[in-house]
Structure formats: structure tokens, C-alpha cells
Amino acid sequence: MEFPSADDIKAAANRISPWVHYTPVLSSQTFNKRFETQLFFKCENFQKVGAFKSRGAVNAVFSMEQARAEKGVATHSSGNHAQALARAAALRNIPAYIVMPENAPKVKVAAVKGYRGQITFCKPTLEARETTLKKVIAETGATEVHPYDNLQVITGQATAALELIEEKHDLDLILCPVGGGGLLSGTALSTHYFSPKTRVVACEPAGADDAYRSFVSGKRVLSVNPQTIADGLLTSLGYFTFPIMQQFVDDVVTVEEESIIEAMRLIFERMKIVIEPSSAVPFAAILENKVNVKGKKVGVIISGGNVDLEKLPWQS
């Protein structure tokens, strides 16, 4: 299997730069003092549509040849990828066909429509989503852009870690959340090429630990009925993302739900930034002392900030 190269990632960074933010890296002296470490938070919550997903979607859409692009792009998603893909397609002025479960939150439906995404609703099962997507693609000739198991998407996601590495040299560690593995495999590739001495540790909710189980067993294990508040991390590793993780990720650790909630709250309180639960998973690993950060320079990828502000997880 051929993985994206260093040149591919550099090219993606150039390709997407007019359409995405170069996001800031924030620090907290309170956290650094408490954990005797230096943490550098790469804040993709400030990214377009509020998540790193914009990088991969823009890279995939703007990598396509014109004739193929004109037929549009398609995906099934009820989350950040749906918005990111609709937005990327709108920027290139091509159609985006988004299959969404009929119970998708109204706010997410409205967001996709706001970017002129053409929505097809289906029953809220994976099977219905996949069948409906196939039908939409058959009718339109659109190209599927998978949320994570797509090399152009992975290459786009890799640009977040590239920026972090360019800004903060000599990191000892990079901590990254893992769901389907798009962000993680991009992070691991960028680290391998551009900062090879830096270790990459994937952080995962114990209630959705397919990546951990896959990593230790050497076989791709699928998520079965995963349970976690980190709703961006429910998906299983993919055909591409699993072997990239096997080859380039140094360790996988799991964390409990209580730690994710505490980590999220501490980041709101101390750093004054809004993040989604998935983004709190790496910091939860620090709270649980699952990774040794003492005396080290540690990059932490904050994946996004799209959280339901009606009720935050620590509120009773």
C-alpha cells in the first residue's frame, strides 16, 4: 500500500491554504505548572466549520480533475464532515450530495443547507446510509469522499500536524484523538516525515476502543456498539487508516468518560476555549497519567469545537 508522501502533504498545505485557517497554537501556564510539562494545543476548533474536517474535505475537492469534479461529491455523514464537504464543494462551485439520517440534528441539517449541500434523508442505520449513498452516486455520477478512509482526506488532515511541527520544534510527543483515524493517520505521517524523533500517541475513549484493540492485536477490529460522549470518535478504523496507524503511531491509550468530561471542563475554564468532547480525549490521557509528559514538550491536537451548548456534559 502506498501512503501519502511528504511532498503530497506539502502540496496539500499549499492547495488548501486559501480556504482554511492556519490555526493558532495555545498554551496554559496553569496546566504546564500542574503537570510539569510544556503543552502546545493546536486549536482546530478555530478551523473553518469548527473542526479539522475542513482540511481533508477541501484537499479532496480541490484535488479532483475538473471533468470529474463537475459531477459533484457525495458522502453520508451527520457530523462535521458533512458541513466541511458541502462547504468545500461550494467553494469550487460543484454539487455536494449529502446523505443524512432523518434524525440528524436540525442545526446540522441547516448548516449543510447553508453551504448549498443537497441532502437526501434516510433511515438512521449504517446500512440505510450506505445503500442511499450508493443510489445517489449511481444517479448523479458524483465521487464519494469518505470522512476518513480516503487518501486525499488523510493528506489534508496531515496539514494540521505539519503546521504544529513547523511552529513548535523538537516536540517529544504529539497526542491525537482517534475515531476513524483520519486525523490520527495524517498526524502520524506528518510527524514521521517532518519531525521523526517525535512520538505519536493516539488517545481513545475506553468505551470506543477499537483502535486500541486493533493496535495491540495487529488486526483491524470494528467498533461494536461503542458508548462515549466523544461522539466524533464512534467510528472504526478504515482500510487506509489502520495500516498507517500500525506503521507510524507509537502507542494507543484509552481514557474513561469521567476524565474526558473533566478534561473538557478544565479546558473551558482555564483556556477559555470552546471544544467538543472528542477534543478533550488527549488531555484526559494526561489527567489519567496514561502518558508521561513530565519535563517534555507535548503537542496536543484539539480536533474541533462543535458542541451542543444547550447542555454541557458536566451539567446536571
Place this chain on the structure above:
Amino acid sequence: MEFPSADDIKAAANRISPWVHYTPVLSSQTFNKRFETQLFFKCENFQKVGAFKSRGAVNAVFSMEQARAEKGVATHSSGNHAQALARAAALRNIPAYIVMPENAPKVKVAAVKGYRGQITFCKPTLEARETTLKKVIAETGATEVHPYDNLQVITGQATAALELIEEKHDLDLILCPVGGGGLLSGTALSTHYFSPKTRVVACEPAGADDAYRSFVSGKRVLSVNPQTIADGLLTSLGYFTFPIMQQFVDDVVTVEEESIIEAMRLIFERMKIVIEPSSAVPFAAILENKVNVKGKKVGVIISGGNVDLEKLPWQS
């Protein structure tokens, strides 16, 4: 009355720079598009102790002569100023005597103690606070540092607008919340000296509109039973802050509670930052169309981010 000079403000910026953050200026393309304007948010929510108050407190504490400083500083406050003053005193290794009402939130008491502040509790009335403070000062010889009606404090607060003006040239407007007027008068002085073509508009909750009434009547009107969710803006203008406002502030506008809540929520949702209700007041003035921002370059001072995360104002 002699006001702080341009040189005073520059000196304060140098004096406090080792101890406070040079805070970032953030933008939102969503807001800029919606209001056909360019908004530049000066983010004092990222400041030490989570609010601009650190600037004035550090400036006051580090301006004192050694002999006087050694006897300590004192104030009555249950809010950000108490923490900011305790922290500033700890940095200079002098005592801070903080008078707090006995019903002050535990988290604020703990924060002051965390900075080695020596707390004296009193009944939760202004009279009890003032009497207790006088007694503490008589016993200790400490110097009172008023939260806003103090020229060193005002000079310190002025450095936030100085940084904004240095970073973003040719602002047409700066919008600033007003409570006791420390931040506002500092902002107005910096704007007068360093960007004299920029207009300064004070933004105030209609339920605590003493600054508005003082501004239009030309007489200092005190707050009587003010009612607003913007709990940092309940105080009345002071002996120093009122005349500075009269001379250097171009306009005062008031906003409704619903707009403050909507503004706060929009800033959480779109900008992904945590702010306190007082910080949302200037953006509420834009939502209410109380200031004309169309086609203009507008600075917006975000005063702080210390908000009760147990319950946000829009939550039922």
C-alpha cells in the same frame, strides 16, 4: 484634574509586560459577512486570571515605592479584581488583604487564597465592605487599590487598547463595555493619544445604565439597584472615571438583556471562545444596531472569560 498621559500608559505597558499576557486579536468571517464590517476582538478573556483586571492590578502594585508596598495592598471585591490584586501582590511578594462578602462564591474565595490573598469576610452590603476595608487598612497600613477609581489601575487597563491599536491600525471605532469605567476610561485615553481619529463608544446594559444617564446629563449618576446578567457592570462610575468618560468617550449606548445573552451565545458558537456576559455587551450593541459598523473597522474589547459554566445564560 490631571489624567494619565501617553507616557504613563507606555510606561505601564513596559512595567506590566513580564506579568501579563499580550492577548490575541481574533476575527470571525461569519460576523464580518453578516454585519458587512470588520470586527477585531481584543481577547482579554485569555488574560491572566481570565480578565483585563490583571493589567490594572499589576500596574498599581508594581508602581508602588518599596516601603509602602511592603505594608501590602487592600481592596474589597468578590470578583475578578480580588484575584487580580492577590496575584499581583504575590508576584511582588507583598501581602494582599481582600475583604469579601461572606456569601462570595467558594470558587472565588479559593482563587484568592490560591494567590495567598488574606481574606476578611464581612456582611454582604456595600457599607459593611467599606467599613471592614477601612478597619483592615487601619490595622495593617496597607494601601487601598480600588477596582477602577484609581489612576494606576486606569493606566494599566489602558494597555489593552494600546495593544489593539498597535496591532490594528486605522480603526474607525472601538466598542468597550462600561461598569465602573476603569476599562472604558483606559481605552478612551489610549485611543485619544495613540489613534485620535478612532471613536470610542461605551456599551452598557439598559438595566445598569448609570454611565448612559451620567453621560447625557453631564452629572455623575449612581447605580441604584441595577439588574443585569452582566455582573461585571453593576458598579457606578467613579471620581476619576466619570470625567475621563465625559472628555474622551464619544458615545454611550445601552442594550437589552436578551441581546447580551444572544451575543454571548453567538460568540461561544461561532468564535469558540468562552466569555463572561459583560464581554458580550459591545457585540450586543452591534446586534441591536445601536452602533453603525457597516463598512467600518471596529475594535471590540472582550473584557473577560470568568463565567459560571454550571449554567450558561441561554440554558433553561
